[in-house]
Amino acid sequence: MTQSEFEDVVRENQSMVYSIAYNFFGNAALAEEVAQDVFLQLYESRSVPRSVSHVISWLRRVTTHRCIDVARHRSIQSEVNIDDVEDISDTGHARDPLLAEKLRRLVASLPVKQRMVVVLRYGEDMEVEEISRTLDIPVRTVWTHLQRAIALMRKKATYLTEESSEPIR
DSSP: OOHHHHHHHHHHHHHHHHHHHHHHHOOHHHHHHHHHHHHHHHHHOSOSOOSHHHHHHHHHHHHHHHHHHHHHHTTOOOOOOGGGSOOOTTSOOOSSTTTSHHHHHHHHTSOHHHHHHHIIIIISOOOHHHHHHHHTOOHHHHHHHHHHHHHHHHHHHHHHHHHHTOOOO
């Protein structure tokens, strides 16, 4: 990959890489660090396919695995105390649920793999089969992670609404 090709890839894909990392961590500095690591790995790698679809797939795969590795290595605690999450029943419908602070905190409270699957599915709008290829896990496992993540968020949201005695719609 030439210097010019590398610069083009970075320019065209930096927002995607940053978005995955930011939605996963909810931390701009950490997202920037992960993005830099991913692009450095791309620059150092000579075996990355040159087609656009392969590069995008490679970047997604490396970014997701790097996020998971960083979270595990640094023991980043994304768990949020349930009392710290406000009632989401009176917020109405948000345009982008991952940008709504209350839902972001619920997503951040998920276990690492479930959180990544939710980020890729709803934050990056990836199909389940694409997530399966990106994370190198079976499609049924992706569905399981999604179902468990949604059930866990629903349980936490239900707990919050029981406290305020208002149902979530």
